[in-house]
Amino acid sequence: MKKAGIIMVIGSLLLLGLFKFPLWNIMLGAPQYPEPLGMNIHLDGIQGVEEFDIQNIDGLNHYIGMKTIPKAEEMWEFSVFPKVILGMSLLGVLIGVLGFAGKISYKFFLGWFVLMSVLGILGMYDFNLWLTEYGSDLDPKAILKLKNPDGTPMSYKPPLFGHQKLLNFDVTSLPHIGGYLMFVGMFLTLVAFWLGRKFSLKTAK
């Protein structure tokens, strides 16, 4: 159980990587952008991969009437997400420590994982909502008004995950280092649960 507790602590601490590294990354390449433009989605805001990428993405997006990429203060998520992650990390550490001391059951480890997964899914759902809104709430006076073959207005929603072709741009959306650290951390808490369970089954015999 001691080992399980330690792994639980490590797993929870890996969440803190999100304070340093981006959660997600979206890259936009095109014939005239051999060096693609890109944005990194951090816990507390969106940043360009290169210094002027955000400005240049906004500059291109004005042709199709998209809003500018929101600043940190324009979205509640960027003030709430850091608190949630910090809270979950601290909670995970606390559970791990208590588990290490044998004060609580390994089932708490799973409980943390389930809570974190629910929060993560909610976060992804929210992120996807924003992408949809960002890609389809277009200025009616947009310079370029494009329609799908069925006559509906074209949406420029970037993919949540993977690659998509948007006009001349190849858009690729994937987790970044912070995101990967979080996934590894969450996986470790599952490992902690599994070890804890194994240990408790052994001692029960």
Place this chain on the structure above:
Amino acid sequence: MKNIFKLSIGFLITAIAFTSCGDQKSSKSNGALSSSKAEKVYVAPGEHDSHYAFISGGYSGNLTVYGLPSGRMFKEIPVFSQFPTNGYGYSEETKPLLETSYGFVPWDDSHHPDISQTNGKLDGRWVFINGNNTPRIARISLTSFETEEIIEVPNSAGNHSSSFITENTEYVVAGTRFSVPVPQKDMAIKDYKGNFKGALSFISVDPEHGHMDIKFQVLMPGFNYDLSHPGRGKSHGWFFFTTYNTEEASTLLEVNASQNDKDFIAAINWKKIEEYVNNGGGTMMPANYAHNVYDENTHTATSTMKKEVRVINPSEVPGAIYLLPTPKSPHGCDVDPSGEYIVGNGKLSANLTVHSFTKMLDAIENEKFDGDAYGIPILKFEDVLAGSVEQPGLGPLHTEFDGQGNAYTTFFISSEVVKWKLGTWEVLDRKPTYYSVGHLTIPGGNSREPFGKYMFAMNKITKDRYLPVGPEMEHSAQLYDISGDKMELLLDFPTHGEPHYAAAIPAEIIKDKSRKIYKLAENEHPRKATNESETKVVRDGKNVHVYMTLIRSHFTPDNIEGIKVGDKVFFHVTNLEQDFDVPHGFAMIGANNAELLIAPGQTKTLTWEAKQVGVWPFYCTDFCSALHQEMQGYIRVSPADSNIELSWSLGED
């Protein structure tokens, strides 16, 4: 007689048989080679060349940037000439770069580019080039590829033995071709001899910013100083200049300056003179010359007139200057990578003369002098001679080195490049050029470490090399692979203007440092507008200043009213883009100067005079976006006595 005829036919046949035998082999390999030649210069679409070449534009006054081995031209950098393509020399910010003591000079004849060095190796920070006609030296940044500084050289005329760099870029050196009265005065031309002086200028280069300052001028006898090169390695601290017209003729020089069997290479111990100057030596002489500096943050050049220059008479610093007799009006003066050999390319001589630096020091030490010229000791030819290349060709001009112990000399009259070996002086190979080659360049050729893979020859005559384009045409150049024992002709490509020397460098030394944009946050132009809310139109008497911004795809403002006939309108145009390769242009109907090309983050100013009542358009000249054609605006010009208020707008109906 008949027999002799038969015999010679017999020889001829044998000779042909032997040659064709040899040819068979080589023509076979030639066939294979010609396909591999194409591969050697083929740079696939999207790939980069391995070397940059900076080729002087001669009478274009500019500097062109080429890629090797493809021979493709990437850019023309305006230096000494106005350039309507981007407004250089027309925009208010760049006009000061072309100021001189003669006033605004819109053209020059640019000659010998040389790249800055550290420890005798190319460091790729700057390239320098001389203006030959109105003596000046320019410094061009190899991060922005823009001219950053131009300094005028006083007491000089025909700034030809320039602009060569010492091995730590301590100095860029500028020697005069014409000797002139110093200071200038009204006197009879026939009194030239003994009265005219030849000024050799040592211009210090600030190691941090590259700023140039004339440290001292050596006032030499009234010869013509043709070309020069620095000592390096063991001869670092010395500078060598070829001279002609040691006869000091002032008329019909083609005859009168070709009488002496030997002219001189002047060897100058600049370290010794520098020490003398640092201890307060020399005389400050009244002068008047322009020093023009472009600031990358204000995007603006300023011109300052300097009022004095330090001059040194050779007699003041004994032991600093010697003359090395060199046959027949030597042209190029080239120093090998080790610094031991000084090649004097005597253009009327049958042989190439090579002097030894070690022997020169020895002759000086033992005072083996053969008289003097105006007090400057003349060394004995035999005492300093390292060797000569016997009968290598006709009309030798310039020599470069491959760093493998070989030298390559151009021959103008016999139109060829000859490869020979340093030390043994044997001729190893010769290849024709098309036609009448002047300079040649090996990347790093003027340094301790040449990159001996390519050599290119820049010719004076083109004739039938390309599709005919009338009597006036560009000059041709040929690229050779010199990595093998024999030179191999790879490519023939046209150059722009008249290429004199060129400086070339492996691309990796500079390509990653090349600037993509200017940051708006670093823009310190006094009349910038770094966002659309800062745009405005301000009247100051008859001058109207328009603070305008550009971004895809509109001008702010794009409607301006209240301009009156007789107004001088200054468009201060800032490109708000911060994206690579999105310049905008600005053109105003009837402008009497040029257009502007404005790089991302830059501010430039075009002046336009309102002459006629009406509504006059302006537009973007650089196809910037899908809506480039919509990027336009109007200026309303009202009668001089109208009372329409100044107003400006964007997007108001």
